[in-house]
Amino acid sequence: MHFEYQIEGGNFTRAGFASSEIKKMMKQLNVDLGIIKRTVVATYEAEVNVVAHAYSGTIYVDFDEEKVVIKLVDEGPGIDDINQAMTEGYSTASSTVREMGFGAGMGLPNMKKNADDLQITSEVGKGTTVIITMFFAKSEQ
Amino acid sequence: MDGKYFHHALKFRKEVCIGCSHCMNVCPTQAIRIREGKAELMDNYCVDCGKCYRACPVGAIIVEQDDFSQIFRYQQRVALIPSVLMGQFPEEVSLTQISSVLMELGFTHIYEVEHGVEVLRDQIVSYMENHKDNKPLMSAFCPAIVRLIQVRFPTLTENLVHLKPPLEIAASFYKQMLIDQGNEEDEIGIFYITPCAAKIAAVKSPVGQDDSPITGVINMDFIFNKVYTTVKKGFIGKNTCQIPDMAPLKSTGVTWSATNGEAANIPGRTLAIDEISNVIEFLEQLENEEKQDIDFLELRACDESCAGGILTSSNRFYTVERMRNRAAFAKSEEQKGNYRYTSPGSVVQYTDFLRDNARVGSIQPRSMDKLDEDIAQAMKKMKKVHEIMDVLPYVDCGLCGSPKCSSLAEDIVQGQAQMNQCIFVQKRMEQQGTLKSDDSMQIMKQIWGAEKFQDNNNQNV
Ligand SMILES: Nc1ncnc2c1ncn2[C@@H]1O[C@H](COP(=O)(O)OP(=O)(O)O)[C@@H](O)[C@H]1O
Ligand SMILES: [Mg+2]
Numbered sequence: 070m071h072f073e074y075q076i077e078g079g080n081f082t083r084a085g086f087a088s089s090e091i092k093k094m095m096k097q098l099n100v101d102l103g104i105i106k107r108t109v110v111a112t113y114e115a116e117v118n119v120v121a122h123a124y125s126g127t128i129y130v131d132f133d134e135e136k137v138v139i140k141l142v143d144e145g146p147g148i149d150d151i152n153q154a155m156t157e158g159y160s161t162a163s164s165t166v167r168e169m170g171f172g173a174g175m176g177l178p179n180m181k182k183n184a185d186d187l188q189i190t191s192e193v194g195k196g197t198t199v200i201i202t203m204f205f206a207k208s209e210q
Numbered sequence: 211m212d213g214k215y216f217h218h219a220l221k222f223r224k225e226v227c228i229g230c231s232h233c234m235n236v237c238p239t240q241a242i243r244i245r246e247g248k249a250e251l252m253d254n255y256c257v258d259c260g261k262c263y264r265a266c267p268v269g270a271i272i273v274e275q276d277d278f279s280q281i282f283r284y285q286q287r288v289a290l291i292p293s294v295l296m297g298q299f300p301e302e303v304s305l306t307q308i309s310s311v312l313m314e315l316g317f318t319h320i321y322e323v324e325h326g327v328e329v330l331r332d333q334i335v336s337y338m339e340n341h342k343d344n345k346p347l348m349s350a351f352c353p354a355i356v357r358l359i360q361v362r363f364p365t366l367t368e369n370l371v372h373l374k375p376p377l378e379i380a381a382s383f384y385k386q387m388l389i390d391q392g393n394e395e396d397e398i399g400i401f402y403i404t405p406c407a408a409k410i411a412a413v414k415s416p417v418g419q420d421d422s423p424i425t426g427v428i429n430m431d432f433i434f435n436k437v438y439t440t441v442k443k444g445f446i447g448k449n450t451c452q453i454p455d456m457a458p459l460k461s462t463g464v465t466w467s468a469t470n471g472e473a474a475n476i477p478g479r480t481l482a483i484d485e486i487s488n489v490i491e492f493l494e495q496l497e498n499e500e501k502q503d504i505d506f507l508e509l510r511a512c513d514e515s516c517a518g519g520i521l522t523s524s525n526r527f528y529t530v531e532r533m534r535n536r537a538a539f540a541k542s543e544e545q546k547g548n549y550r551y552t553s554p555g556s557v558v559q560y561t562d563f564l565r566d567n568a569r570v571g572s573i574q575p576r577s578m579d580k581l582d583e584d585i586a587q588a589m590k591k592m593k594k595v596h597e598i599m600d601v602l603p604y605v606d607c608g609l610c611g612s613p614k615c616s617s618l619a620e621d622i623v624q625g626q627a628q629m630n631q632c633i634f635v636q637k638r639m640e641q642q643g644t645l646k647s648d649d650s651m652q653i654m655k656q657i658w659g660a661e662k663f664q665d666n667n668n669q670n671v
Binding site: 092105109110 | 364
């Protein structure tokens with residue numbers, strides 16, 4: 070099953086909409102609660118990153134019986150050094166974003182921690198693509 | 211405890227219900243449907259918040275109550291009264307008067323529920339120390355909220371503070387004290403005067419406990435009417451009864467059940483949120499977030515917390531004002547050293563006993579969102595829900611007998627409703643010639659009852 074959601078850069082009020090929709094569907098599918106939790110946290114952070122750092126984006130969500138694949142494609146500045154961006158506490162967020170309670174530099178590390186699989190590709194000046202994959206069977210991690 | 215049956219204190223009287231759907235439209239958990247002109251409750255979705263009770267224009271929803279005369283089955287008849295009871299009355303009505311009337315009604319002991327909150331607060335603090343990974347911890351004070359979390363926010367059940375509410379603590383303490391004074395356990399009846407339906411449900415089927423030390427529940431409006439009528443008749447009663455065990459309640463206890471009553475007394479970053487829709491909105495967001503620097507959440511189903519309970523009689527804002535005034539008075543007395551709590555019959559002497567009995571067992575998630583236990587089946591059903599949603603108008607008019615288009619879609623997928631219950635679908639089908647006008651009338655009658663579609667010549671509309 071396939072779904073798409075649009076993300077508007079700079080609009081924090083709507084951030085979390087896609088995460089909430091995905092959460093609701095995973096509850097409907099009776100997925101293990103711990104897995105739902107991890108999915109929602111990872112997706113929410115990814116959504117917020119598009120809002121905070123990019124101009125606009127689209128989330129593509131694909132469910133099958135084993136997994137959900139959440140792909141966030143944005144148009145934005147891109148990330149120059151992904152490894153650096155992945156380090157805890159690293160952030161280029163503006164002070165206004167920080168005042169809103171975002172920009173602690175923990176988004177990407179938390180996504181890494183919570184996602185079963187995380188792929189990030191980016192082209193500076195064009196945009197970033199983040200792919201989060203979550204499996205429904207309880208893994209022994 | 212994934213048991214199918216949840217005790218509900220709210221009862222729908224079919225013979226009184228006019229099928230107006232007001233209750234269905236206000237239900238925050240979408241637990242009500244209209245069938246054959248009557249409201250029906252879907253038991254497993256209801257959290258006993260009581261919104262429907264307030265919305266019903268004809269009194270078709272009632273709060274079940276134990277027969278008052280049952281108190282006389284016991285030799286020791288304890289009335290457990292919450293601080294909001296006192297808050298129901300204008301300031302000139304004294305606690306002594308209220309107690310006198312309760313004694314006249316047949317109680318032998320009167321005890322204010324919130325005497326144990328200091329003991330509870332210390333318990334909460336040490337619970338928080340031991341459960342730092344489950345931040346933010348959420349109060350289990352309000353039973354409607356506990357159930358809401360179980361059914362709607364199952365991922366948050368482990369954030370609930372697994373400790374008994376003040377009511378249970380006061381009841382266990384008082385019972386134990388009476389036993390220690392030489393009474394037989396089966397001679398003791400403990401009756402709680404409740405401001406809401408959720409507490410009744412919690413007493414009748416406690417979550418995470420085998421059973422409750424509370425024998426029965428009496429609705430607060432019943433007691434309010436008794437007391438107020440008596441006082442209005444000129445009853446002074448100030449000195450007519452020797453109230454046993456009535457050490458004055460401390461200020462913390464007086465306002466514990468008001469909004470911010472708990473949160474203000476818990477260390478760290480705390481928030482107090484009242485009214486169930488506010489709580490739902492907040493928890494919805496909370497579920498998305500990873501790191502939490504909130505330590506404790508006080509969550510209450512009613513606006514203005516227990517002062518806004520559905521069985522209260524006084525305006526909730528006045529009630530809160532009176533509770534705050536009383537707390538301020540208590541505070542100044544405490545500071546003057548006028549209140550002593552070490553006397554026999556003080557809950558403080560039972561601190562150890564209460565500590566050993568404070569925990570509740572596990573509070574299980576009971577997610578009501580799942581479409582099927584089996585993921586492949588659930589996936590099929592979810593697909594179908596989305597297909598149906600593409601056809602439905604997204605108007606949430608409720609004419610199909612379900613509160614929202616999405617609830618109708620789920621009802622259809624679960625075999626509980628038909629696509630053509632939707633008025634928009636009916637109109638389309640009529641236009642296409644696939645549904646006769648008579649048939650669509652028949653469908654509407656099945657939902658709303660035949661009466662609503664009868665010509666009534668006597669009415670000049
Ligand atoms: N979608 C994105 N587009 C551009 N830059 C991004 C994007 N996501 C993350 N970044 C960069 O990576 C850094 C770290 O991201 P993150 O760990 O989420 O921390 P934060 O968002 O709090 O700054 C960000 O400050 C930003 O420079
Ligand atoms: Mg981020």
